[in-house]
Amino acid sequence: MTDIQDYPFAAPAALEPPEEWAELRARCPVARVRLASGDEALLLTRYDDVKELLSDPRFTHHLVAEDAASITANESGGVFASGDGASVRGDAHREWRKLIGRAFTAKRVSALQPGIEATARRLVDEMVERGAPADLAAALGFPLPVWVICELLGVPDSDRDRFAYWSDTLLSLTRYTQEEIDAAQAEFAAYLRDHVAAKRATPGDDLISELITLVGALDGRVTEEVVLMTAKGLLVAGHETTANMIGKMVAMLLADRSRWERIVADPSLVRTAVEECLRHDANFGFGIPRYISEDVEIGGTTLAKGSTVVCSLSAANRDESAFEDAAGMDLTRSPNPHLIFGAGPYACLGQSLARTELQTVLKVLVERLPTLALAVPAADLRRREGLLVGGLERVPVTW
């Protein structure tokens, strides 16, 4: 196949995968695609290929080389082109990476769990008070992860609506104009500068206060840059992805209500059900890019130096050679070595947190609202378009 297809692919119904995934896995595992920017890239769709490339420490997602493809339709190229992480180097970067690693250990995350559960219960109670039908994405999916990030950063959750908007603009492929993105980024930066100043004056038990201590030896400008980068990273990686996943998870489980009933009957399935929803998600979004800084062979094909490669995690997660009945959902699947959090040395640092949030939401919902059902046919669910992270516009539910 030598013709170039536009990427991301147009997909059928909101919970269904694009047909191209299965075709490419079978016939064209290294496919040429055209991105929203007009630039060309190579797309990987097989499980083994995606896992192998992501596990190779030589290649990263920093698309800062001159010949790297631009991902987005706007000029700044979006989050992958911003050089985040490159602005802190050497020892400072190692210290920074350790701090973030320390913040997201399974134990630290487990300590956050009671607060996450209390917030989830409060949000579900508020949704029930307002009455059915409700949009679960707006009532629970988006506010909960914002609460968690604000908790980590020490930001009052009265500011969560602004955080949600900034997050959307940072992840824009085509949804916002360059002016809107620039304005939002400037507001976000100004907000964080004030926040850092406040934390410097009155430190708290949060990541920002720890970061300030950590980089205290460096000059003020560097501190600000590091804090901005960290907060941006947390928003992008921790908020939008989890927020969308909550809505998609509930939609997937309710689309065939026997799935939901099975978990209501046996809540011990929550953990494996969450993993299967993560694997089965057809709307993860763009995928993970890699800049190929030296020739490498993947699945028998040489990827040339200078190429930009997009790893489709969701296509890999539907690979029949890696998962039995990959197109179906098995709520007891174990082990479930899906790739939704990436793989290798740059795998998602916040995956314990994401898992804890998703498991807590599902546990609270099956306990509190066992009669939960979609208020519209699953075929009527609509994707959020034009963002790097995929999700559903609304998840209308009754109970």
Add this chain to the structure above:
Amino acid sequence: MNITVDAGKCCGAGQCVLLAPDVFDQNEDDGIVVLLDATPPEALRAAVREAADVCPAAAITVEERP
């Protein structure tokens, strides 16, 4: 069963700690894996195998010994 971990590969995802907290822990300083029990009792082995299978960095090796 004999477990070895490769701290150099570990990416600090914490899956192993969530699955088998009596066998795996994470260093408080950087989130890197700490092996608590290289030869866990039978009751923990299924969780250990799962942790090895799903480790995103393939940093856990499990040797099944008779």
